[in-house]
Amino acid sequence: MPEYADAKPHYRINDTKNIHLLAERQSSTFDVEDFAQFMFGGSDNPFDINTRRQLSFVEVHLFFEYNLSFCLARLAITHPIHQTHLPFEYLTADEHYSLCIRKSFAAIDAVNRLNITNRKHRGWFYEIFVNYYFSFYIHTSMCIYAIENLASEEQKHTLLPLAESFQIIATYAQTELGHGTDIRRLETEAIFDKTTDSFILNTPTLTATKFWPGSMGKTVNHVLLMAQLYTPDSNHACGVQMFLVQIRDLKTHQPLPGVEVGEISTRFAHIFGDNGYLRLTNVRIPRTQMFMKLAHVDSNGNFTRQGDARLLYGTMVHERLRLINTTLIALIRAMAIAVRYSAVRFQGLNPSGKETRILDYPLQQEKLIPSLSTTYAFLIAFIKLDRYFFQLKTNDDDYFRELPQLHALSCGFKGYTLSISERIAQICRVACGGHGFLVASGLVTSRNGIDGGCSAEGDNVVLLQQTARYLLKRMQQVEENNSGSLHSSVAYLNLPLWLPPTSLKLDDYCRLFESRSQLLVKEMFGKMLESTSSSPYDAFIQNSIELVHMAKAHMETFIIRAFYDQVQNARQHVSIALVLEQLFYVYAIHTLRNTSTDFVRLKLLSADQIYELESRVLPDLYIQLRPNLVTLVDAFDFHDFELDSCLGRYDGQVYEALMERARLNPSNRHKVPPIWTSIKQGTLSKL
């Protein structure tokens, strides 16, 4: 890694062009860079911003094969290749695919020339360079890891160099058309043939077709095939094993005999990589192509398990953490975009005839501040979890002792945070109104026809305020004893009703969530014991809804504790500790109000207390956090190149960017679309 690397923040406050955004940044109560370093600095931090900054901008003298010339370029963000194409949303599927392959090879080329040896750093460089569309992501992030952990020493010795140098490009082929979650039911077969000392591979049914594996359709030349092993005769099942299978010729990239491979049908928009399908008909591979670290087949077809099967869990944990990491980056992108846009967008007249910045509306704050607090909670807890994982990996004894917890936490963290992250991304889209639907907003690939309706013809909460106004007027009628003329739908406003009371005092949030989790787990444990189901399996299925709820509560407990610790860590940085504490309170209150039944039913809080927290404490916290919202997302330290958003750009020139992007739309190249020329000429039939 070159010494002269530049690790400064991507922007300085005075890069801001929009005066409103500038005011936000100037009014912040803490220093963004100090905060960013505290949260995301350090080489053991999964977000390690200093290294990321270096990777984005390292200068180097290098040779570009794509234009056959020498030049001095700033990588990865300013590489000239990025100037060779329209915005992604304007490319066809094939154009987009070709571009990503080109960029991916250029990135590999650069990494080699820059001699970036740290694997994690290489991965980051690839991702940044190719705008998170690196074509060989699964190969570099999962497959190489799998070879290291599941292949025998001899296999590693031969395979790793080939994989590291991209002569072998592989993907992980597990999911089938008929089965994904339950790998025990995979139908792809590997039958050992003693006479030729090889395996015969088949996808014997339609549903056995490998379906979904990333970059399998058009990109890879090998797959790590998960298949049912049968040896020596097909009645002797040895369970699912992993096989390295070449599917394309290394020279011509042609699919090999017996291999039917292609891309599946379109996901979302077409820009979601290259998911493939694969059918195998009597494809033969040598016996040595089965990964033999945890299982072994000898030349007589004798099957033995060996090594520590828990290594498989380790691999899964690793992949799960990487997925969470990627998701969190998508999440903070959405937050950065929505908050910045809300600071430059004005809408609605106040009585003095002035327009209001939408970030100043409590309803907008109710959307964004709990979301931002939750985002920070997830980041903090993930950083803790990720560090914990890598620490453990340095000592096998610790590792295997802690593996069950690690597995449970990574499962729960993935399951709990991804659903909520999806929700937050949707909230960010709604918070950006109509412009949030544009792919150019950077939010979009998250959106759909129905939620389009949420902003069309009036934002939902704007319309609901109409209803609110109406109800207040009707209530006034009732108060004025003028309720004879009440409309039918509000007649109930004047009917008699029925009522009763309680109250408690709030202590420490961590203890509160811990107590609640404890009670839920005790409760479910009891239910499982008392269960009259015929088997533990049935009992589990029967109680699964509440069990999942219990698991979520556990994850909330884990996250809130991690957040609490981080607030403590910040004590020596007063301004940072203060804002983190405010975020902590918002996350805690927002989270408990969403499952308030638990807390009330378990007598930990009264409904009145929760109402007090929600209706008094939260709004006060919003006011306290208000001056720091923009800098809290600036701290994610995105370069506009990474954010790729007209709404979220650092300088705040939102409308100029939207207009420019619209004019770039290739559909506008004809003043009269060809179809209309045909219509006007009455030649429609010729189309």
Add this chain to the structure above:
Amino acid sequence: MPEYADAKPHYRINDTKNIHLLAERQSSTFDVEDFAQFMFGGSDNPFDINTRRQLSFVEVHLFFEYNLSFCLARLAITHPIHQTHLPFEYLTADEHYSLCIRKSFAAIDAVNRLNITNRKHRGWFYEIFVNYYFSFYIHTSMCIYAIENLASEEQKHTLLPLAESFQIIATYAQTELGHGTDIRRLETEAIFDKTTDSFILNTPTLTATKFWPGSMGKTVNHVLLMAQLYTPDSNHACGVQMFLVQIRDLKTHQPLPGVEVGEISTRFAHIFGDNGYLRLTNVRIPRTQMFMKLAHVDSNGNFTRQGDARLLYGTMVHERLRLINTTLIALIRAMAIAVRYSAVRFQGLNPSGKETRILDYPLQQEKLIPSLSTTYAFLIAFIKLDRYFFQLKTNDDDYFRELPQLHALSCGFKGYTLSISERIAQICRVACGGHGFLVASGLVTSRNGIDGGCSAEGDNVVLLQQTARYLLKRMQQVEENNSGSLHSSVAYLNLPLWLPPTSLKLDDYCRLFESRSQLLVKEMFGKMLESTSSSPYDAFIQNSIELVHMAKAHMETFIIRAFYDQVQNARQHVSIALVLEQLFYVYAIHTLRNTSTDFVRLKLLSADQIYELESRVLPDLYIQLRPNLVTLVDAFDFHDFELDSCLGRYDGQVYEALMERARLNPSNRHKVPPIWTSIKQGTLSKL
């Protein structure tokens, strides 16, 4: 409308090919057709299935301009034009646009030849024919309505025939780059010029650019322009008025002088219609092109308001109801797809070695049954609201008396149901796992990168069950007083905690929701009175979060009452009443548990009661509803053509459909993608 129209259901049970789906249909406790007729029959029903069936299949002898020949065709679904293209997701933006225009003209052509005179029926025919991509939807649904209600009699007399015959094709141009929600701040100007008796139109700033109007970019030749009227001199503001402005030549379709028009940047995938931008520079239109029913400008530039301004509200209500209607159709499509797929998808081994149908998992039922119940609640309440609207329109006195309620209900209904509908569509996507991401699932344009992660590497709830298992094991440790070795994240399981009690009995759900709404409205009314804010505006803004909550509660009250009435209406059909009642209970309980703090705080229910309802009553209801889930979505009576889903097809041949669709992917036409040929030939640079 031809007499011999066929109004039978699209399918009969024995059209089912998948045996599991067949079993579901055979086990239903009610007759689908009876149910469908009860829910959606009748010409005053907004879904009027009988007419829709006729429109889908009417036979007629007609002339197709697109192939210049005579033939006997069955419209709209079986029209030969539908055989002329790949699935939509494989078309480029321009191909998709041209196809929709072609189909739209073919649909208009057919409507004329079929002599379908009822406007509502014509609209349905267009939508069905063009797979809900009818290119002139805004023209036929909104603009013609606006001409009728906002143009003067003379204007109507000239404009209506031109609009009805598609010589004038218009859209509604309100939203600007800088303003949407708050139309008072629109910047587009219409300045009256006395000397030429005309208006001079300008978009004087960047943010004044008209941005988003549907079909404006490439399709329409006129716009209904919302602009600030100034007369006689530009200091005399007359507020926002509506002007009919021609933007393209009727013969050549060329933009007129002073008009810059084009498509904005990509929304979602590119298949979302033709949203446009429009900039006007000194465009002149005659004075008579301003809509003069509610406002008037004479040749001296004197401005007067006239007529009943409340007509504007009526137009907005009408458009809002149509939007809700469209959204509900998207919602029931998603439900139909998710439920049918869940009945044919098997995953997970039980101890007896059998696989489980995913619809039999309580966690899948927890996803789909509350969603389906909510969907029916929305349908029922919307049918009531829509009927109410059309009844009122027959009598001006009733209409204007009820308009405030109509306005409030339509605002609230749109605001409340669309957010939840988006959520349900997402739940349906998650319920279909990975295959739910395919555009071919019919669910997709609803999905994004983050929620992609919700199913990747294990469904969230499947993973959470891992955590649950782990927690049970740890709890066992505690019970066995073996807690010394507890992992840190579960240490709290063995710590002391703190507790207290209440209880009440549930009466009638309608009264319960009514009482809660009443209390909330009273409470907010009191808060507004006591407010110390400087102005009512500030008080409203300050309390807006709770006011919106109050409005939502009101809508829930409205919906639950409508649902209750429908259950009563069904009393004479025992089997129908039974299933509706079950759906009613699920909706009521699911809805109250989501805002349980209200009910507990207001002493209407205890947390224990809510827990009882959620943990005991709901699961029982799931079991009762289980045999009818498939037929409850069959009752929506979609033809596969309309559903356009590999997962939701009536016959259940899901995997065959997915594989066929994948093989159709045009990206598979090359066995070796061109980019790889270049790579292998070392000619990457030439790309």
